[in-house]
Amino acid sequence: FADRDGLIWMDGQMVPWREAKVHVLTHTLHYGMGVFEGVRAYRTPDRGTCIFRLKEHTDRLFRSAHILGMAMPFDKATLNEAQRAVVRENGLAEGYLRPMCFFGSEGMGLRADNLQTHVMVAAWEWPSYMDPEASERGIKVRTSSFTRHHVNITMCKAKANGNYINSMLALREALDSGAEEALLLDNEGYVAEGSGENVFIVRDDRIYTPDLTSCLDGITRNTVFALAAELGYQVHERRITRDEVYIADEAFFTGTAAEVVPIRMLDGRQVGSGARGPITTRLQAMYFDSVRGNRPQNREWLTPVA
Ligand code: PMP
Structure with a gap:
């Protein structure tokens, strides 16, 4: 490199x-x-x-x-x-x-x-962080045996180099087990985030994501809040358990590198229909339109390089 x-x-x-x-x-x-x-x-x-x-x-x-x-x-x-x-x-x-x-x-x-x-x-150039088909098909995820950082051990609000040892251990374990990404739980056992992504679930037409206690304050997460609001959804920030993800109608990851990626399976259990769900599909399309300048209402998010 x-x-x-x-x-x-x-x-x-x-x-x-x-x-x-x-x-x-x-x-x-x-x-x-x-x-x-x-x-x-x-x-x-x-x-x-x-x-x-x-x-x-x-x-x-x-x-x-x-x-x-x-x-x-x-x-x-x-x-x-x-x-x-x-x-x-x-x-x-x-x-x-x-x-x-x-x-x-x-x-x-x-x-x-x-x-x-x-x-x-x-x-x-870094076209797609995940497998290029992942954004349509969704990915297989494994709950990590590694706990996400405790708020008083490393600083979770900081995107700090050393914090990523934990992410790399979790991702390596997930990949070795045949999954494509890890889902890390916090030290109390509640869902925190992926190795480099925030996580959302959809259930009964409501969108949920973990509060910011131990996950990174993701900019894609924040973008999804704004896009969801346009669709009439308020994203609820609250504690989520791993079994709530198992029974969610839809689940997806968000991150600058990963963009918006559907989760089709967690720990060998199909999530929702096992394919990209309808709300994920809409938010993902809005996200790609925003980043590529195809949504006039989100122009202030873009800074031309020239
Ligand atoms: N959580 C972690 C641990 C991350 O590394 C990232 C990527 N920066 C995210 C969440 C998503 O943040 P963003 O949407 O700002 O890229």
């Missing part, structure tokens, strides 16, 4: 992809204290390539850094410009963006009082 052409924004400058390097004593590499975002850019019919909800992603990046106590060396406007620039200067019509803030190699140890925050933004 490192050996390719292109440009990466690092600490205020564009550097050739192959030269965007750090030292092995980079602090974040050792202890996992860093924050990042996953953002997507899509081609639109009339405004060229646009970044979807750029402001909200940058705001969350800053909130994550604030939670971890990492001083940000750049302001939001600079990072928004950097994100537009990496898409534009790499000539991407559509792509995935990865801004990250990390501690450098200025020092070692847990005191972390002699470190600088560095910032990078890369972008690349």
Whole structure:
């Protein structure tokens, strides 16, 4: 992945992809204290390539850094410009963006009082996170044996690098068991989220999702709230049990990378009809129309890169 052409924004400058390097004593590499975002850019019919909800992603990046106590060396406007620039200067019509803030190699140890925050933004083509057919067919999910973070162990409101050890363990276990994604429960046993997605269920024409206690405040989740409201649905945020997912009429995951993906099976049990349900179908279509600039009412969510 490192050996390719292109440009990466690092600490205020564009550097050739192959030269965007750090030292092995980079602090974040050792202890996992860093924050990042996953953002997507899509081609639109009339405004060229646009970044979807750029402001909200940058705001969350800053909130994550604030939670971890990492001083940000750049302001939001600079990072928004950097994100537009990496898409534009790499000539991407559509792509995935990865801004990250990390501690450098200025020092070692847990005191972390002699470190600088560095910032990078890369972008690349990443068409479909799941199997391309997954968005239509739905995916098989397995409840994880790994518990999602407790709110007082790692900070769940921060999209922090180290938090993703838990996600990777859960996803690996799910994949090894023949499923495509993991469903993680919180430390009390209630449904929290996927390894990199928020989760929703539909039952008796009502839409539910776990409250934000131990899941990430997803931007796709927030987008789905707005789209559901247009359809006349208020999304109810409350505790959900795994067996409520088993008996749901529909269930789906949301995330920037995964977009809106139906869940057709959980723990070997068919969810609803075992296919993409009608409400999932509508919300997914509205989501794709929003990100691709085909819904005039959601234009403010799009930032052109040019
Ligand atoms: N939960 C976790 C653990 C995630 O990593 C992500 C992806 N950022 C999400 C939920 C979904 O968040 P978003 O819709 O902002 O991508």
